[in-house]
Amino acid sequence: MQLFGVALVAVAALAWAVLLLDRGGFWRLREWLPEPAERRTWPGVAVLIPARNEGATIAATVESVLGQAYAGELHAIVVDDQSDDGTAAQARLGAERAGAAGRLAVIGGTTPPPGWTGKLWALEQGWGALDETGWRPDYLWLTDADITHVHDTLARLVTKADADRRDLVSLMVRLSADGPWAKLAIPAFIFFFRKLYPFAWANDPKARTAAAAGGCVLLRRRVLAAAGGFDAIHDALIDDCALARAIKRAGSGRIWLGMADRSHSLRPYTALGEVWHMVARTAYAQLRNNPLLLAGTVTGMLTLYVAPPLAALTWPWHANPAAGALGLAAWLASAVAFAPTLRHDGRSPALAPLLPVAAAAYTLMTLDSARRYHLGRGGLWKGRAQAANTRASQGRETGPSDYS
Incomplete structure (x- = not known):
């Protein structure tokens, strides 16, 4: 049994060495x-904003979008997805505040329609409405209805796309985390996403990795058309990375994903339950709704994150110095890796040793996501259980997203 324990934490320590040194510096x-x-x-x-019951935030979003200090032609289309909270009126109010009604x-x-997720169908309708105008803008800017952008965001996105000849430029916006749990869980969410999809790999035209963050995506209109439009990914619950993959394949292969320093989500995450719902909504889709992948993920999470601190903290009881030292080394390595994300989020790096706690919680969220899926409640978002409508296509799901 002691030999098994040493082997387990040795695997964890080796894995963390590889992650720190050879995973794109994620x-x-x-x-x-x-x-x-x-x-x-x-x-x-042209800006496309899908919105379903976003009356509380969309005025600020539209105002920030149409108030951009941008010298090119800029118009926005809000697709009001059957809201009952005054979303349309608030969107118009935001445009009036920006002086851009x-x-x-x-x-x-x-x-x-059958097979479509709500967000992608909303974007498809916005795309169709744009086509009817006869205007052919160079770029589409997709942004969620709960995000605000500072005045030069669009100019910086376009500068990046043009200077580097990128077909897609996306930002991981800052998420709002106010409660004690959220202050740990939200940075951990960003950390796990970056580990799963190293940005350096996604940004490498020669690499197969493709990723985007759905809250802020600028893409070339002609490349989206060449990729088949939103119809090509119409059944993707995790739509942002599916879009990135489609664009990377159809265009030059040059996409870019980075961190936002001045774009913020207005959706508050305070209690653990709010973060839990965000993750459980699509986590199992990330695993292609496959029980074997779920089992492997749970095993990997426990090995990488939970076993090392347990081995280190129980050293006096198990009296195995090798297991204790390896566990401590792996635990410290995970803390070193997590600290930069905490700093970016404005949190103290002293929280970094608590990453295993967040990892254990995310493991439980993933198990709950599988439970919801098998109960027919997968992908539940604002009254729609979308996974049941798209089960046949989940093999293409590739990353986390949120529909605002």
Whole structure:
């Protein structure tokens, strides 16, 4: 039994050495947008904002989008997905505050057809409405209805796309974390996402990895059309990374994902239950709704995150110095990797040793996600259990997302 314990934490220590040294430097947070370029002309941009019962936040979102300090042609389309909380009126109010009422169109969304998720059907309707205008902007900017952007965000996105010839540029926006649990769980969410999809790999045209963050995505309109539009990924619960993969395949292979320093989500995460719902909604889809992948994930999470601190903290009782030392080394390695994400989120690096606690919670959330799926409640978002409508297509799910 002691030999098994030593082997287990040795595997964890070796895995952390590999993660720190040879996984695209995922933990370093080195991907940032440049400052806006100086140029005479700027390409046209159409903003698509899907919204379902976002009356509390969408006015601020629309105001920040249409209030951009952007010299090119800029219009926005809000697709009101059958809201009953005054979302459409609040969207128009936001445009008025920005002095841009004439540059906003609000269209009423319809019920998603069989096989479509709500967000992608809303985006498809916005795409169709744009086509009807006859305007052919160079870029589409997809943003959620609960996110605000500072005045130069679009100029910086376009600068990155044009300077580096990127077909897609996406930002992982700052999430709001106020409660004690959220202050640990939200940075851990970002950390796990970066570990799963190292940004350096996603940004490498030669690498197969493709990832995006659905809250802020700028993409070339012609490449989206070449990829088959939103219809090509219409059944993807985890739509952002599915979109990134489609764009990477259809275009030049040049996409870019980075961290946002000045774009914020307005959706509050305070209690553990709010984070739990966010993760449990799509975690099992990330595993292709496959019980074997679920078992492997649970085993891996317990080995990487839970076993090391247990071996280190119980050293006086198990009296196995090798297991204790290896466990401590693996635990410290995980804390070193987590600290930069905490700093970026404005949290103390002293929380880094608590990463195993967050990992254990996320493991339970993933198990609950599987439970919800098998009860027919997978992908539940604002009254729609979307996974049941898309079960045949979950093999293409590739990353976390949220529908605002």
